Amino acid sequence: MSLDTERDRFIEDNGLLFERLGVTRMSGRILGYLMVTDKEKVSFSEMTEALQASKSSISTNLKMLLQIGFVKPLTIPGERKTYYMLSPEMDWKAYFSERLEMIGIMNNMFKKGLTLRSSTKDNAAQWLREASEFYDFIIEEFPAMLKRWEEKSKTT
Amino acid sequence: MSLDTERDRFIEDNGLLFERLGVTRMSGRILGYLMVTDKEKVSFSEMTEALQASKSSISTNLKMLLQIGFVKPLTIPGERKTYYMLSPEMDWKAYFSERLEMIGIMNNMFKKGLTLRSSTKDNAAQWLREASEFYDFIIEEFPAMLKRWEEKSKTT
DNA sequence: CGTTTTGTTCAGTCTTGACCGAACCAAAAA
DNA sequence: TTTTTGGTTCGGTCAAGACTGAACAAAACG
Structure with a gap:
């Protein structure tokens, strides 16, 4: 099995797990993606691309993950977009x-x-x-x- | 507020709580009913009557509650029907x-x-x-x- | 035997809510 | 100012699954 499909499988599995836990599948996918991607930080558009999901779905679910504190935003001087990463200060x-x-x-x-x-x-x-x-x-x-x-x- | 509507409110609230917890509303209502009814044991038909629900819904959800161990069946010699109560051996x-x-x-x-x-x-x-x-x-x-x-x- | 009682099961309906696309907005860039 | 970028919001669609009703079983009764 190729590395990428194994990671993709992981992401989907995490989506299904989150669904079982009563949260949305998409939030599980976002978190799963952040868990296995090699990028140290991921932008909004990279998520829509990687997960093949709509901007609205990413927006809503990402906001939830930020709210809970799983994910942390990361801005860079001179750059417009916000990046996101698994929160190093996760409590x-x-x-x-x-x-x-x-x-x-x-x-x-x-x-x-x-x-x-x-x-x-x-x-x-x-x-x-x-x-x-x-x-x-x-x-x-x-x-x-x-x-x-x-x-x-x-x-x- | 009359005692009965207060109990009814409790039953519905328990249904909503169970829904939030990812289980069915009806299972929460059944358990809620068993919590506040003065009957020491309740039959299947009493449940459909009290909760104004279909036999199938009661059947399915009651089975789940029995499975988890919240509810215990109680049979009586010479009686056809099965009665149900909050399980005294709940673990x-x-x-x-x-x-x-x-x-x-x-x-x-x-x-x-x-x-x-x-x-x-x-x-x-x-x-x-x-x-x-x-x-x-x-x-x-x-x-x-x-x-x-x-x-x-x-x-x- | 039939009939009645007690409950199960299964196909269909109806509601909820996750997700999408499009319109919209704010801020930076040009 | 106009345009572009990055993201939000809102109305609509679609799918999942909770609940219903009807058909079906099983067992006791007559």
Whole structure:
């Protein structure tokens, strides 16, 4: 298999993975491209070219990736265009903390459900309490875990 | 606000939440209904009635919830129908472990990407390495965290 | 046996939203 | 000023998949 088709395959696979994760296929392709391209920085038009996608799709999805912090813009004096690269300052800790918010929302549903029940002793109430206790635990432990990461990565 | 519309609101909200999480709205409604109903067990037809949904939709989504382990079937001697309830043996630990697999798949992409690169020293390679190290860390730490939960919940 | 109850499955519909093309805009260049 | 470049935005299209309804099974009942 040629190197390029293997990379192309990787890019498409990443698109499909992102789709499974609930994000757009195109954002996965953009990130996949940035992961395997040999260019140290990539312009907007190079993306539309490489991925054979419309400017609007690249624009929208690239903006999302910038927003999340996966990708960083890079401008050069005397050059009009903006280049893009995988963000060297990517903060995985912050990213995961954000994702943790969904856990919190789910937990709120459990607690809310509990307040809506007539009985607080039957099976459903018990179930909700256990669910909420587990989520409480996760929400409590996760920051400590991320802190351990901080310590560990600081030493390298 | 009447109690029932508040519960109905909760059920719909749970549907919308599940949708955000990438599962079907209907599965969220079913689970939401089981969370707030006062019945200790609910039959198939009660669900179609309560949620005003088709038998096929209930059938499909209920099967999914049974599969994940959120819901448990309950049969009664001398009765034809199957009843359903929030599973008293719900294993949150196992559930979270399953979800962790997505992290593993993402991590594999990072590692795969790294092998496809010409250079292992440039920014993208560095980015991939850091990403993978972080995911390695999570995958390594999570089981210990779940074990702590085990210990903690065992004492109650 | 038929009939009724309980649920599954499958073809079709309808909605959502990702993506495209074209119009548009801002800034630099000419 | 006019033109070119780089990118955004907006309306429309198209595909995926969630949900429906109807046809189908299986098992209990009469």
